[in-house]
Amino acid sequence: MNFDVIIIGGGAAGLSAGLWCAELGLNALLLEANIELGGQLLWVYNSIENHLGSKAENGRELRDVFVRQIENRRLAIRLQSEINDINLEKREVFLSSGEKISARFLIIATGTRRRKLNVEGEEKFKNKGIIESGKRDAKTVKDKEVCVIGGGDAAFENALVLAETASKVTLAHRRKDFRARAEFIEQIQNNQKIKILTETILRKIIGNEQVEAVELEDLNTKERFTVNVQAIIFRVGVEPNTEFLRGRVALDENGYIKINQNCETNIEGIFAVGDVANPLAPTVSSAVGMGATAVKIIFAN
Numbered sequence: 001m002n003f004d005v006i007i008i009g010g011g012a013a014g015l016s017a018g019l020w021c022a023e024l025g026l027n028a029l030l031l032e033a034n035i036e037l038g039g040q041l042l043w044v045y046n047s048i049e050n051h052l053g054s055k056a057e058n059g060r061e062l063r064d065v066f067v068r069q070i071e072n073r074r075l076a077i078r079l080q081s082e083i084n085d086i087n088l089e090k091r092e093v094f095l096s097s098g099e100k101i102s103a104r105f106l107i108i109a110t111g112t113r114r115r116k117l118n119v120e121g122e123e124k125f126k127n128k129g130i131i132e133s134g135k136r137d138a139k140t141v142k143d144k145e146v147c148v149i150g151g152g153d154a155a156f157e158n159a160l161v162l163a164e165t166a167s168k169v170t171l172a173h174r175r176k177d178f179r180a181r182a183e184f185i186e187q188i189q190n191n192q193k194i195k196i197l198t199e200t201i202l203r204k205i206i207g208n209e210q211v212e213a214v215e216l217e218d219l220n221t222k223e224r225f226t227v228n229v230q231a232i233i234f235r236v237g238v239e240p241n242t243e244f245l246r247g248r249v250a251l252d253e254n255g256y257i258k259i260n261q262n263c264e265t266n267i268e269g270i271f272a273v274g275d276v277a278n279p280l281a282p283t284v285s286s287a288v289g290m291g292a293t294a295v296k297i298i299f300a301n
Contacts, residue, residue, distance in 0.1 A: 002102050003029045003076075005298060006093055008083065009109030009241075011039020012284050013274025015066045016291025017107050022073035024299045029101065031081040031093070038063035039111045040275065041284070045133040046157070051284045062284070088248050088267050105298050108245070108257060108265075108272040109291065112238035112282070117149070121205030129211025131233045134158035141166045141231045147214050149202050150235035151175060156184035158233055163193045170227055172197045172216055205232060240276045254279060263294040271298070 007017045010032030021028035036042070044059025056062035085094040092102045116122060122130070131137040131146075134157065142165045148155050151173030163169045171188065176198050178185055188194050197216065203224060204215035211232055217224045240255045250258040250266040256279045257272035259265055265272050273290035275282040 003027050004103060005029070005105045005107060005295070006031065006091070006101060006103040007107045007109055008093070009039065009111055009274070009276070010034070010037040010077070010079075011109060011111045011274060011287065012041060012066065013111070013276075013287035013291040014039070014107070014109035015070060016288040017109060017273060017295050018075045018077070018291075019070050019073065020292050020295035022070065022075045024295060025074075026295070026299065027074075029076040029078065029103070031083070031095075032077070032079050033082045035080055037067055037077070037079070041066075043114075043132065045135040048284065051288075083244060086244060086248070088245075088270050091269055105269050105271065107291075107294050107298075108249075108270065108276060109274045109287075110241040110276050112240050112275045114234065115237045115239045117202060117234060117236060119202055119204060121207070121211075125205050125207060125211050125232075128209065129207065129231050130205070131231050134161035134233065137231070137233075138162060138165045143167050144230040145228060146170070147172060147202075147227060147229045147232040148235065149173075149232065150237075151177075152179040152235065152237070153181055153184060155235035156180040156188055158235055159194055160184070160187055160191065162233070163191055166193070166231075169194045170197060170229065171195065172200045172202060174201045174219065175199065238275070238282075240279075242276060252279070262297045263290050264297070 004026040005021050005028040007014045007030040010030055018030045041059035041063040048056045048062050082096040084096045091106050094100050144166055145168045146162050146166045147170045148159045149172050159169050159171045199219040200216050203217050206213040213226050213228045215224055215226050242255045252258055257277040259272050259277045263271045263273050271294040273294050274287035278286055
């Protein structure tokens with residue numbers, strides 16, 4: 001089956017690319033591995049007020065706005081379509097179903113995922129005390145002790161939200177200095193319910209059926225100690241979904257796709273848009289703009 005454009009990924013960047021393919025009359029197919037469109041938007045539980053032209057209570061609500069805009073457009077969409085292999089030079093995509101699809105151009109919009117720490121107990125206690133969002137899970141930690149791992153804006157925002165209902169919040173960060181905004185740091189330092197541990201790493205999550213404690217390590221003294229908590233949340237950054245592209249397209253040292261100002265990769269006919277190619281400014285707005293840019297360049301060719 002042949003298309004003008006195959007878009008791999010159904011987050012903000014992929015949806016924008018799909019919209020513009022329809023707008024410019026390009027025969028396009030959007031492939032999404034998950035059961036619904038949205039990508040990382042589905043994991044945003046805070047309100048979104050900095051995407052020009054739209055406000056939303058959370059990422060899902062903004063996703064719904066995007067999806068409604070493409071519903072009646074000429075754009076083929078396939079959900080639960082996992083890629084088994086890909087030939088970038090020939091612009092061929094092989095699905096796990098055995099089907100081969102080809103196009104004149106490919107747009108990679110596979111986004112990022114939250115980074116794991118790969119510590120003992122991380123898999124065992126998923127949904128058993130390891131929580132996804134301070135805003136979503138604030139009620140579940142009411143009067144409980146919580147541990148937040150991370151030192152950026154996301155870690156600080158979650159710590160502040162959780163402190164509204166939790167009895168105590170321990171914020172552990174591996175470095176001495178924080179990457180969070182000064183306003184967040186000041187709020188954390190002035191919150192008596194939040195304890196800050198710098199130069200400290202998580203070694204183990206402890207418990208039986210649910211999280212009961214965490215084992216931390218002081219990087220200066222190498223001393224390990226236990227803190228009793230009933231919930232833990234990780235905010236240690238993200239990593240790009242590019243495993244299937246290693247050795248096939250130019251990536252930076254962190255696995256992000258290298259592109260030029262036109263969102264073109266080092267391989268002719270292959271574009272990359274959104275967070276997977278934008279480690280320095282990963283926002284909804286930049287993802288939407290990159291999706292439009294790639295398609296406009298394709299149309300010009």
